[in-house]
Amino acid sequence: MKPQTEKFKELARENMSDGTQRAMLKLFPPLLKQLRDASFQDLGEEAAMEKGRRIREDAVRDLPYLLERFEDEVTKAGAKVVWARDGKEANDFILSLAKEKGCRICVKGKSMVSEEISLREALVESGIETYETDLGEFIIQLAERPPFHIVGPAINMTVKEVSDLFHEKIGSPETEDANELGGYARQFLRDKFQNADLGITGVNIAVAETGSIFLVENEGNIRYSTSGPKVHVALMGIEKVVATFTDAVHMLKLLTRSCMGMAITKYVSVINGPRKKGENDGPEELYIVILDNGRSRIYADEMLRSSLQCIKCGLCSGVCPIYATVGGYTYGWVYSGPIGAVLNPLLLGLDRARDLYHATTLCGACNRYCPAGVDLRGILLDLRAKEMTGNKTFGAKRPSLFHRLFIRFWSWALLSTFLYNMGSIAARVLTAPFVRGGKLLWMPGFSGWMKARDLPRFAPKTFHRLFAQMNEQR
């Protein structure tokens, strides 16, 4: 998927003027949040969240060792592990595998990491018929749009829009019934499921102890992709592994609840190697592609490391006031919401996505609800710090000399009582001409910042002054 993160402001403006989307955003996140809260009641929310944070923190701490054990166990179960340093290596491997095995039709389950490396596009380009089979992903594949939300990729589209799209692309009759539309997609894809020879999925949770992978879904498309085709490729980032099977079960409970407020999804598949002798279905061969793609670089930075604890539940979007305003497209790439404001810059380079981590209120709602203990708020602040210091590892471009000098001057002035007092007197005098009806509308040097904000005018007397007067009166 081609990044558009440079266009954040433009996209924000465009999306905020989309009435349907605004209406959906008013409805969708609060609803999911309610379902989530209700679903946590039987679990003992606080203890369960704490345990989840610990499992993911420990797993990321022990990451290299867990990956080795995972590889051992997967290999014992008869599957093959392939390591890829970047998206191109992963794609090249999967393409050459498909060629070698003579695969023609590929059914694909929803996988964010495959969007990250544009795997579908690469498969299609090399002539392999490739279908996204999750309904939401199928819709955005046809519409050639990016995912709007990590969990609900097409959730912003109306029934009418989907109906028009299906009519145009797969020739189904027009309808106002979402159920019928689901039926058309089912009919279209059923034949693909029956004849596909390559199944590609992501991995929700990988287990070091047993070499198992957990796949979570509601539609059944992932079960088809892992049952019918002779080759199954499961693609995972290096961070997906947890220590034990029971750790995975606990994360599963948190994932389905945080994701869509369900105690369990319709289907959970636990895969352990390819089909065994005598079995009539399941793949003959299972390949697990473990992808780095910039993650080991994130791992090396202790401030950023907790971002690898993310289990991609999408809840941070659901509780984020910025997401609720600008919507998912504005983040310009695969990941949206607070985790997108963290991962998109880290994976693409800070200078290509700087608006994402500046456009935050730092309210910390994402931290409060994250079931995996990602310090989103801390990382967002750290990204700003990395920008100021021109961090090369993550492609930060230092701000202009003027900006840096201004900040330097600002912190110097704030540290001196004398300068602070002088400044507060000067501010009153200099801003006086721009006060209208008790509001300060403009300040020299702050025109950009003031464009969207009005401040109350400065009080006639400073706090220091008032405090001194109060003491005199006593």
Added chain:
Amino acid sequence: MNTLKNRDEILKKLRICSSGPEADLSSELIRTPVEDISAQYEAFRQNLVVAAGNAHRVESNNEALQKIDEILTGFNASSIALSGDEVISSLGVRAYFQGRKIVVRDLAKSIDEHRNISFTVDAGITGADYAIADTGTVVIVHNRNNPRLISLAPPAHIVILPIHKLLPDIDTVIAEINPVTGELPSAISLITGPSMTGDIALQATYGMHGPEVVEVIIVG
């Protein structure tokens, strides 16, 4: 691409920064005791109904067959596929439908035949290894006798299992499967009601890719 070289390179980068390993790599198995089996069945049924499926409790194999008959008649099914696991093979489904209009397909001998059957019959009838009361889930441990597509490709899935396989929660089921010492099967499916999506305008659509009907019959 040299995957071994990549492996070493990636792991080396991670090892330099990792303070591990500290975690214990052994699952902590938790079992919740079964107290009142009837109450547990009722919880299972209610949770499955919330998940848009249905549950029935019958006393004998014969009653189970009658229930299957009733369900199949309910949606005019004319063909069924059977799994070959113990529960199903001891039930005598074929004999029961002898002389009736319903075509009964046993577990196929070949992969292609199995696929064709699964994609064309009106209902798949399988056993299950466990059921989970607090979520309304059935758990199928797949093997040569209980393959994957029979519970997935037909528009209806009828599941049968004995009541002592109904356990309180997922943790207890995992403890029974025992990932610590046991050899794991190639796949385990946890199925909670019919296939569903909310991907178009958040409207619940059942029978998205998998079955639209899931009926669980618990014997005993």
